[in-house]
Amino acid sequence: MDDQTAILVTGASGIVGYGILKTLKDAPFPLRLFGSSIYTMSVACQFCDTFLKAPRTEDSGYLDWLLAMITKLDIRVVVPGIEVDMFFLNKHRQQLSKINCFALLNQEKLIDLCRDKWTFFDFLSGYKLSCLIPTETWNGSINSLTQVSYPLLFKPRQGYASKGHRLVKSKAELTALPSSFVDTYIVQPYIGNKEQEYSIAVFGDGKGGFFNKLCLRRTLSPMGYTDFGQYVELDNIDSTLKELCAILKPLGPTNFQFRLHDGEFKLLEVNPRISSSTSIRALLGYNEAVMALSYFLKGQAPSLPVIKPGYVVRYIEDCVFYEDGHHF
Known part of the structure; x- marks a missing residue:
């Protein structure tokens, strides 16, 4: 460079x-x-x-x-x-x-695929992966659902950071959903719990493999981004990641989100980009933005980073910009 x-x-x-x-x-x-x-x-x-x-x-x-x-x-x-x-x-x-x-x-096809959650899950359903959560589209009719076990989680087909998610706990709540949900939301059983949610960063090689990974156990803020991330070693998730990467062939920074449910890691979504946890990962030794520039501009394959185990807590901070041009 x-x-x-x-x-x-x-x-x-x-x-x-x-x-x-x-x-x-x-x-x-x-x-x-x-x-x-x-x-x-x-x-x-x-x-x-x-x-x-x-x-x-x-x-x-x-x-x-x-x-x-x-x-x-x-x-x-x-x-x-x-x-x-x-x-x-x-x-x-x-x-x-x-x-x-x-x-x-990331790969052009993967970005297009991840744009619509229904298209994404429908595509992966052809591979019979154990990590997939049963997913259906919502057409406004309870009778159209093959699985009705409350609570149900409704997610916008297009969206990010948990925006617009609706947890439906009863038939009455289901029948009261607005007409705007029809054809614009997917339906999934609510699985696991917030204490067992994981954000996994991988650096894909574009050929079905990945150079490295970093696993965080996380909690989400009300805005949908990670506000607490703790480094964890999840070697038992490697086989699931390898299956998904072999199919999706991610290139560069890619974010997989899972919940642990009945002893299995279930896929919540894939973000084919640098995600909101990137600064948390960097503090722990996994700087994916620098890896990406080194890889794409200098042709240097990402090495295994030296991870500093720990956890990161986000908080609100003030930044002042004075009229004389100085800020702290």
């Missing part, structure tokens, strides 16, 4: 975006970090060298803005910090490549 390789992290105001920026500051090679956000008043300014005010990804002019910034600032790599940007960059990765910019993304 050249001196001061320019990296742009989008969605830098969010916990994933500024988490990536924080971990990239520990890179053993020189980087110039840009962070972009639709929010001017953003903590992202503390973690990047230059902050960019961006239009919304959904705006018609966003692609032109992004390409102009990449060209003007000689940005070599764009890293999506929010899910909508991952899907956007996945769609336009060829246009970035034409201007010598690399989008740090």
Whole structure:
């Protein structure tokens, strides 16, 4: 990599975006970090060298803005910090490549597959995996469900961070669901408990294997991101990860989420990207953003990281930006 390789992290105001920026500051090679956000008043300014005010990804002019910034600032790599940007960059990765910019993304097919939870689980159901949770779509009729054992968990087919999840505990609650749930939600039995939820990061080789992994037992905040993560050794999950990776062929940072239920690890979802736990993992010795830059830009296969066992607790912190330009 050249001196001061320019990296742009989008969605830098969010916990994933500024988490990536924080971990990239520990890179053993020189980087110039840009962070972009639709929010001017953003903590992202503390973690990047230059902050960019961006239009919304959904705006018609966003692609032109992004390409102009990449060209003007000689940005070599764009890293999506929010899910909508991952899907956007996945769609336009060829246009970035034409201007010598690399989008740090997983396999195109895997990103598309994970966009819809029903499509994802329906695809995996053809492989008869023991880790799969029985999953159905909701068409508004109780009679259409093959399994009705309360509580039932309703999840939006498209969404992230547990947003929109609804736990249904009775037939009365089921029949009272709004019509907006029809065809937009999947239904699953509620399995396990919150104390036995795990976030597993792997670095996929794109061929059906993975270089390394880090396992966290975690709890979620009301916002849906990890607010407590404890390093755990889960060698008994390797066979499940190998099965899934052989099918999905992830490339680079990939996040698998499981719950332990009746002695088995059950798959909650797969995030084909750097997830909100990335800064927690880095504190424990697993810096996946740096691994990814080393791999994709320098061709260095990720080695087994030296893990510092422990746990990480997230808390709210204040960041002040004074009018004289200094902040702490």
